Amino acid sequence: MSAARAIRRRLLDFATGFPAAYEDHPWGDDVVKVNKKIFVFLANDDMAEMGMTVKLTDSHEQALSAPGAAPSGYGLGRAGWVTVPFRDATPPPSVLEDWIGESYRLIAPKRLVAELG
Numbered sequence: 001m002s003a004a005r006a007i008r009r010r011l012l013d014f015a016t017g018f019p020a021a022y023e024d025h026p027w028g029d030d031v032v033k034v035n036k037k038i039f040v041f042l043a044n045d046d047m048a049e050m051g052m053t054v055k056l057t058d059s060h061e062q063a064l065s066a067p068g069a070a071p072s073g074y075g076l077g078r079a080g081w082v083t084v085p086f087r088d089a090t091p092p093p094s095v096l097e098d099w100i101g102e103s104y105r106l107i108a109p110k111r112l113v114a115e116l117g
Contacts, residue, residue, distance in 0.1 A: 004050040004086040039107040051085035054103035
């Protein structure tokens with residue numbers, strides 16, 4: 001398994017571990033949702049470049065400083081969504097997990113966020 005695939009698998013497992021989070025596949029994409037709302041997009045294995053897209057406020061500028069990171073397309077970037085490719089210089093998985101956690105907290109209902117402590 002390539003390093004990018006291993007990171008992707010780890011992040012998918014991490015994201016689906018949040019309260020009421022589940023994997024879904026709209027438009028053929030791999031996403032993780034809570035309350036029917038996406039909080040992380042994960043690039044499919046068949047995409048040219050693997051990566052993730054998350055909604056951030058506190059870590060937005062930090063995420064944009066990652067090599068190859070950019071505001072997300074389709075107007076999502078204006079709402080704080082950032083796409084981060086998985087490359088050799090990508091931040092470590094623990095940082096990517098922090099960003100997924102931040103995205104979850106922004107998207108999930110307050111009652112589910114409260115379960116996180």
